[in-house]
Amino acid sequence: MIKIAFFVEGQTERIFVEKFLDEYITLNKCELIVKKNIGNNKSAKMVFEKKNPYAEFYVLIHEVGNDEKVNITIRENAKDMIKKSGYSYIIGLRDLYNPRYPDPHRRKQEIRDKLINAFYKPFDECKDKIKYILAIMEIEAWFLLDKDFFTTMTDNSQEVTRILDKKNTEDYERPAKVIEKIYRLSGKEYNKHEDDSYNITYNLDYNFLCSGEAKARSDSWHCFVQCVDDCFR
Incomplete structure (x- = not known):
């Protein structure tokens, strides 16, 4: 069974990823675990669990609470998850927008490149198993x-x-x-x-969203769909 973990910024991302996977991959192929962090500590509670003895994929969706915690949580856990727990892929998903960045929209490409380069810096041999997606400017796009x-x-x-x-x-x-x-x-x-x-x-047209027309209108969306294709192929 292929094990894949999503670490997402917040509730909106968690709900979206779960629904998208159901529409695009179909959760009938998956054993699904959904968790979310509680407060400012690192403890997580189970939101949902779906057992499936016939699953092709074991999927963890973990809501960590904010954008910076996506980076931190993956840095702290990815190597052990890959080497000791057998995860094939770790995927981070967060918004590019952050009010702390000066003039974020005008500088979005510059900020994106800096964030991606800084994120991957600590990783070495398992870098190809870790994916990092920035929704520009927010997942609502x-x-x-x-x-x-x-x-x-x-x-x-x-x-x-x-x-x-x-x-x-x-x-x-x-x-x-x-x-x-x-x-x-x-x-x-x-x-x-x-x-x-x-x-x-739950009301979006996922057939349209996965079309070439839609993907051509958002590079970050195209990257996310391609990432899912690569990990679940």
């Missing part, structure tokens, strides 16, 4: 690729079309704020609550 879904969220599809004016969704400075604008057209708030994450991720 990937959701915005499915424009049709968002136009059906309100009765004002013309205004949604006006808001979603960029072909490359990585060009939105704060994709989460874009979704917030769309929610407000219906008198709702987008606060990244669990219900928000499920409402969006």
